[in-house]
Amino acid sequence: MTDTAARTAAERHTGVRATGTRPLASEATVVDLEDGRAVVVKRGSGPGAASAEAAGLRWLGEPGDVPIPTVHGVDDDHLVLDHVPEGRPDRDAAEAFGRGLARLHLRGAPAFGSPPPGGPREAWIGLARMLNEPHDDWPSFYARCRVQPYVRQGVDQGLFSPGEAEVFDEVCARLPDLAGPPEPPARLHGDAWSGNVHWATDGRVWLLDPAAHGGHRETDLAMLRLFSAPLLDHVLGAYREAAHDLGRPLASGDERRVPLHQLFPLLVHTVLFGGGYARQALAAARAALRD
Structure with a gap:
């Protein structure tokens, strides 16, 4: 995924200007936003993959039993969700x-x-x-x-x-x-x-x-x-x-x-x-x- 594609998807689905990008994985990019937040833009692994993952995240996150990243938007190619910084097992x-x-x-x-x-x-x-x-x-x-x-x-x-x-x-x-x-x-x-x-x-x-x-x-x-x-x-x-x-x-x-x-x-x-x-x-x- 190009930085331009990640920035464009992040801005489209959050309504906030992107200020920078950082690689996360082969098909995922962290995009920093002007309001201080960061989101992850993921490219789906195949047709319908992004929408399937978005539906799953929303279903699992709805009751609040386990923390699940918020989905900001999804389209045919990209899923935009909250970035969760990595910590240590505890x-x-x-x-x-x-x-x-x-x-x-x-x-x-x-x-x-x-x-x-x-x-x-x-x-x-x-x-x-x-x-x-x-x-x-x-x-x-x-x-x-x-x-x-x-x-x-x-x-x-x-x-x-x-x-x-x-x-x-x-x-x-x-x-x-x-x-x-x-x-x-x-x-x-x-x-x-x-x-x-x-x-x-x-x-x-x-x-x-x-x-x-x-x-x-x-x-x-x-x-x-x-x-x-x-x-x-x-x-x-x-x-x-x-x-x-x-x-x-x-x-x-x-x-x-x-x-x-x-x-x-x-x-x-x-x-x-x-x-x-x-x-x-x-x-x-x-x-x-x-x-």
């Missing part, structure tokens, strides 16, 4: 985040696989396509929208053999038994790896870059574990306590189900980045079947 912030995430999940969603209000059916997780299609139960949603499409892509790319694909087929067939007790759809961030868990200078943990949808709350928790979010024990401990206090404790055996819920992000990484992740996804599928 135990109090970790525990507050865990409690807030438990509350956010329990805000619920209309269905498993439902997109955020105003969000598209065909969304994105990072650089990969992601289908948000409402289902009445989590096992059928997870199989049809979060496992099978990426396994097929992996087979087409030569990353899984037909025999390896059958392991995932068995997981999908057994999902009603592997999933644990049924629970209502949760309001999920959907891509809660450590890079999207942002420790800010205001002493709080913010959530960034969602792939938001209605899903199973154990999926967000499994994603936090997958890439080792800082102070994870404190986050999860506070989450468990809050969920219990709210009358919705995690179901027994949730730690055994972590590989099942990590299948989706591992399969996404497989189709984006290749073989090492294919081996991890296959290992997670086999671990889920051993439950």
